[in-house]
Amino acid sequence: MELFYQTIMFFLGASIASFVNAWAMRLGGEESIMNPSRCRACDTPLKFNQLFPVLSWLKQRGHCGCKKQQKISIRYFLTEVLLGIIFLVLFTNMQIFSDKTEFIFYLVFLSIALHLFLTDMEYQQLYLPMMLTGIGVGLGYGFYLDQLVLHFYGALLGFILLFVTNWLFQFFRKKQGLGDGDKFLLAMMGAWFGPLLVLQGVVLSSWIAIIFMAFLYLKNKTIPTKIAYGPFIILSSIFIQLNQLFIIF
Template sequence: MALFSFIFGLAFGSFLNVLILRLPKNESILKPSSCPNCNQKISWYNNIPLISFLLLKGTSSCCKEKISFHYPFVELLTALITLFLFIKLEISYSFFFSLIFFYILIVLSFIDLKYKAVPDYLLLILFIFSFFMTEHSFLEAIKAACIIAGAFVLLNFLISFYIQNIKAKILKDESLKTQEALGEGDIPVLASFAIVLGINASLIAIFFAALFAIIPSIYNTYKNKDIEIPFIPFLSLGFIVEYFLEITKVIF
């Protein structure tokens, strides 16, 4: 069953790639897979998750252009998360609800990486399924979500005020006057994490997310690049670390 869960994750990872590619473009997710470079239809034997990428050596079978590494990465990541969830929860209702939650989180993360924006309906679905994952009562879950989300709304206001009114004047950069510290999609994701994990564990997840986000931030500073860093992927990483390792139980 563990092997089956991994293979199932690989197969579903391929579908998540379709969602990541097509949802932001409002394209049908039911049409056959096609090459992202030349739009030629991909044969089934060239569309086997992970295996086809390795056999084709990372190039398209039709136009020989390089295939983005994010395709096999999403497939492998989905397979590993499916396997870890099976080991943690076994076959249960919690397992299937958790699968949906994590799959949506993967889609949100990679859309945010590419477009720096995410569809609102995916955030809503993530928020709804967080209630099916939580071990807390409904009132406790709502309380945790309000505290975490509210705290970050206030933090976003304070940091954004500094960026738009102080930093913009110091650097004389007009573009900073519309820049915000957090994206609109970050708050619902944080609220969803609070519902699943509770307040203490959410803070640990956010701490790890901040640590992970420091790495590209330092790199951009070193390269003198002022690039907006999407935060949902790092929030997701922090959530994965806390959810599976349960670091909060060690600390508290």
């Protein structure tokens, strides 16, 4: 029975990742998420058996099931597998901790974070209604933990920190250094996990961004003038929080 529930949790995570992937892609193309899934090469509607997360990608060997057999990016497969594994790990450990409500909060957070990660990475666009929803639910999580004031200060610190940083950059360099959505994103992380994670996240995300830029320079011998900072904030925040939960390091 335990294996059954673990399998359900894995495919729940994979299904949410599949949905979020589709939503992020359609948001970038200004297309409604309510439209049926279709092949991007020939507009053929996808059949039900072509929409199973993880399994359909494997069965079709990374290609669309229509006649054109268009290649599907491995990103979709990896995202589904990764979120499925994270859901499974959280389910197993939260059962040990016996806190199913907190487990549900974490699932909501990861789903929102994945959506923001994909839209910013792909289109350099952070969806403000999603971030405001994330801030609201994060404060609700703080209320559940009886730490609402601490989480409110976390959201406030996250917003102010990047707002002031960007203002100073604009004042001295006469141009914007950060995207408009980054301050709301860091505010969301603070709303979920408090002021300490905000400070740790800024430091770690900056180092990840520096390493990423160094990699791009070594690979292409040039540094892009603009990159999305949101994915680094999300990755660093998730890593820090998982490390606190499971003591990875």
